[in-house]
Amino acid sequence: MSSENDLSPPPELTELERRCLFLAAHGRTPSEIVLETDLTMPRVAEAMRGAIDKLGARNVTGAVTRAVRLNLL
Template sequence: MKDQMLHELDPLELRCLSLAARGRTREDITRETDIPHDRIDAAFEQAMEKLQADNVAEAIFRAARMDLIS
């Protein structure tokens, strides 16, 4: 089931992955978006689960490979 999502990523998950792919840390994303840190963490966790990734870097790689982020 490699590179197949369990469920579609929501806009916050895509935004967080996209910003992280550009080198932003969780703290940077919180500051830049005014979204609470716990929601950012939850978005990363949900994205990793949906993309069946073990960490954020792998989630970014899979999302990019699937053309969900650039």
């Protein structure tokens, strides 16, 4: 896991990971993301887990915060 102060490049999020994080950052729940994107719940969960893992976060809130700090959203 990288820290915010290191010089490593930011992680590359997929378009789907970025979209799901963006919607979560704007208050959407996973159920609302499913309705808004026509994705399945498992696909949304997979995208969110991928983003959380890539960003070295513990949860969606941490992933959103880190993504914003890294100008990924």
